[in-house]
Amino acid sequence: MSSVKRKCFTIEEKSAILHRLEAGESNATLAKEFGVSHSTISTIKKNKDKIEPLFNANVLKCKRIRTSTHEQVDKALLQWFKLQRDRGIPINGPLLQEKANFFARQLDIQNFTCSMSWINRFKVRHNIVGGKIAGECLSVHQSDVTDWLEKVWPTLRAQFTDDEIFNADETGLFYKLTPDKTLKFRGEKCKGGKLSKERITVMVAANMSGTVKKKLLVIGKSQRPRCFKNVRHLPVDYESNRRAWMTADIFTKWVRAWDRELTKKNKKILLLVDNCPAHPHIADLKSITLVFLPPNTTSVLQPMDQGIIRALKTHFRKNLVLKMIQLLDGCRSTSFEYPKITVLDGILMIQDAWTQLKQITIFNCYKHAGFVQSNVECTITSSNADDFNEEDDVPLSVWARAINGHQLPITNEDFEQYAFVDDAVATCEEPTDENIVENIIATDSNTIDSDGDDGESEEIHPTVSVSEALKAAETLSVFVQTNLDDDLMKTMMSRIHNAVRSSYYRTKVCQKQTQITDFLRN
Template sequence: MPPKRSASTKAGSEPKRHRRMMTIAEKVTLLDMLKDGRSYAAAARHFGINESTVRYIKKDEANIRKTAAITFSRSAKRVVTTRNKTIVRMEGALAVWIADCQKKNIALDTNTIRTKALSLYENFAAKEPQDDDGNHAEEDDDADEPQPGTSTDSQPQKQRFSASKGWFAKFQKRFALKSVSLHGEAASADTAAAETYVNQTFKNIIAEGGYKPEQVFNMDETGLFWKRMPSRTFLFKGEAKASGFKAFKDRVTLVMCGNAAGFLLKPGLIYKSKNPRALKNKNKNLLPVYWMHNPKSWITKTLTSNWFHQCFIPQVSKYLIEKGLPFKILLLMDNAGGHATDLSHEGIQVEFLPPNTTSLIQPMDQGVIRAFKALYTKNTLADLVACVDAAQDDEDEDFNLKAYWRQYTIATCLQNIQKALQEMKPATVNASWKKLWPQIVYDDEGFTPAEIQHSAIRKSVQLAAIIGGDGFGDMTTEDVDELLDCHSQPLTDADLEDLTKSASEEESETQEETQENVEKTGLTLERLAKACNHAKELKEMLQEWDEDMVRSMQFSNKVDDIMTPYKMLLDRKKKQRQQLPITMFFQPRKKEPVPPATTPSEEIEEVEEVSQEKTPPSEET
């Protein structure tokens, strides 16, 4: 009989393990690691959890990413459960609307938010009728509580959403809106708070930290309707009438950041899709913007933190090294709902401006963003003019400006963003600090944000006259101003409906492509060799045909300069191919089945047959 277990080995004697619950942001980071090719074991070691937990998180990837897309709380830990689809979508749109109103200093109170919620729900429900197969798992907290009765009906009646106080309390908790000031008074600009901050708080921060203009930065985000024309143009009217095609409502969010010395960082850009078709096979690290994605193209606390660590810190570090300055930074931000409040890094001090003062003292809001949008509009019209001129030069009678405008993609948008950034002068960015830090603003005559904006608007009107047609030929500066003002108007129900639609299927289609297809459409060794040969043939043809030798030689030299990066890439790929191990060109040989054992007599017969096959026929003399 085995001995009894000692008392020391009884259950419960060991200390209880504390369960660690990962946040949604941490789970998204873990899923991204797995997507980048890290193993389950490596991800488990990184976060200090069991490998089985990693596999469980991977199985729930869809719900986790959905929760991360709609939550404004970086510390949220629980995944959204199955709920009424219309209510979920309404709440996402409502959170976007609240953040937009706060950004634009629009007054909000509890009743206003509940009324807007009811309006959005009825609008969405009319277009998306509810099904009866279990999409109402949490309707008990979204509707009025049923009154007691004597009915013995086994099927309870569906409750109508009424935006009750109970729902609002849970909505605040779900979207971490408890800290939001909800009141009935007008959220007008607070002049007194702005003056106090400029004359006291900001001066003390600069004096205590010993910051120089190169070390003080301001960040702000703005919406950009990147495919929108003035409302009187035939392009806008055509898109508004076309069913299912309202590209003029396509919106991106730009994260703009610059310092008091006039240096403007590469902006962050938030698009609705991670991999749009227009950027297929493009290296996201080489874009003129820092690429981020969100189904609503809206900034969240997670994206703010991502921008801070992956975009802001690397750029500023490089900039300060070039200037020979220590890594000591002051970053000013407003207190918008989508901004993370837990940003921290050694050497960086993050300060938030007082509420309702951004329109008065925040540098990026003092005309820089508006001037940038004016330059972007001008460059967009310049693209249209260039296409019209090219069609006329080629005598293309089939050219259709509407058809071309439909092909205006996010890739073209990025090109015009880059042009606008190049046209923004350091003096213009420096001048925007005049109200917050007037002592460091140098001579800004001719480069103020207002002057840059007015110049871009005038050129836009001139370019529109060249295009001609309804709304273009008679475009005025007021029309362009109206286009720029549309970004600061409150979001309508139709805008919120478009913002809360799921991202295009183009992302999933692009993600499903294999590496083999990517290689077929990229710069392969054969294609690089072909391009270099074409460049060589072009030089030889012009050297033979052109009577002016100096001109042909200048052309050849320019072609050589342009083709240098492709030649270097070709040489690199050739070396990579030469260095490949010879074993990769062989296929593993299949093991042949072992022949059955033979008797000695069979072996003798087999040897005789082989010897007869190898013996050459005798030649007759």
């Protein structure tokens, strides 16, 4: 008889084992440590795709992966339950029963009558105890900004350094928008329809000192846009849903992934976010202290909305306009067509814009929000534009003149509207009962994760060969070294050139060694 004991791990424990396996620890080492057989660890690894979604959904203490016989009702009821709890509404068993029966009718599920035993199993599946999610606490409900800054913020501030305090916020972005279409898009809420194809949502996060800019999270409509076909690695994290909105599931997944990353580095941070339906409370975070700002204070209290997102979009649109000017300069025809911008183009330009954003701009936006200065009243009303880095606040009129040099009918007023056209774009939805049912049906019919953009054709970016990359790097290196007086830029260009050159020679070596005769000659 085997001396190895059978052990049933919780979802949290299984997730920890998965991350240790991913970090390089062997199956044998973990099996010995936990006193289980190798097959137990292998089974956990095999079930990774089932374990991680449960962990991201705060289902931590369950030991067995149980599924409901009516999954659509289960999913809809869980979404509704989380929304009510985030609103502070108490929920009991009979109310859950009534709502489960309601969703069954809406989803056209026959012969379903919710019993208390079904509700009890529902609670066990989702770690719901005593009418609330285990570990949950309601957000702060102080609407007065000054009170929050004077009474709540000092206690939080004392526990973390400037480098450890982060703020994150989403913004909608019309990534295809060119200046000639500005009036058409002005004030668009993007609740569906044609214009929703033109937007992405970008999650932006940075620390108070401006020394760390978190990798951008971009949310698009398609799981696999056609323009991604020849792309191996994206410079951003990418998620998708049918409206390109932030959802509670995406936010939870993003925060938990960041939490695991920080835990590996033995670092702890404070993360400030606004209070909205897409930002749920997340239990059992090890390295992130998640704090919700008071309701309805985004416009004056959230650092990202004090100029960081504005500067990011300014750089993005500058990149797009520069691309247009480049095409105009090379256009011999009297007629000019605006460039076709793909999701990949949008991602590359917004990432470049994020890289360009200056540290001083980020720091001063935290100062504007009242997180740095002691005089709270003064900092809240301050709007001194001189606090922004000059390069992060380039007047759009400069670009207007550049385009007008090519006789395109775009005025300075058009550019002013162009700068702020998508400020009011919705980044998440208010989950009504109808929306919950609609999303459940859409998910199960795979419409959320469909390829492409609802039949819209997008160009597939051609694969660039390593020889072409080396030639381009050599050309760019000559330009940088002989035309720019910037030592840092020259150093960076040299590193890029060397990296591409190394890749080129590695490719050549691999090509030579594909023939067995090459080895025999040696």
